[in-house]
Amino acid sequence: MSQFDNVSVVRQANVYFGGNVTSRVVLFADGTKKTLGIMMPGEYEFGADDKEVMEILSGHLKVLLPGKTEWLEINGIGVFTVPANTKFKLVVTTVTDYCCSYIAE
């Protein structure tokens, strides 16, 4: 059972797209931040202010990364990186559990 230890968790959820995407902020002692989130099936476009490393813990989705023309499909587990100050699109087919790391550059 993978877990984050010695962290802080913000109680209130982040709610996007009418609740179809929600997440909780996890704060680490070194000042870094991750979110643990759920995406319901749907189509979404997100903006990344910081560089983001999106780890898919479970789910089925495809992602169109900035500057790409081919969609990346993830079925089960997977990871992709989003450059800072870009947008990316997601088509989520099944309930998707994710962990997003925000990387200050």
Added chain:
Amino acid sequence: MSQFDNVSVVRQANVYFGGNVTSRVVLFADGTKKTLGIMMPGEYEFGADDKEVMEILSGHLKVLLPGKTEWLEINGIGVFTVPANTKFKLVVTTVTDYCCSYIAE
């Protein structure tokens, strides 16, 4: 910004009702456990093994507690307690953010 400090968080979400209810486990140094969760609109029945204190952080729902005939309505924030080894029903009208505390007796 209310947060839990010095805790562990299980990465993988708990997923119920096809993802319409999801939660993350937060573990405290004293051995106690809470979950932070999201309920999408819908009707649900839950079983409580331990005594549960359900704090609604935001949302609109009504709850039928065990042995009751009148529904308790919560719009915004609220709290209700569920005895151990009982079932309770929820009708969730809007996306609901909650914190559930499990009380060993």
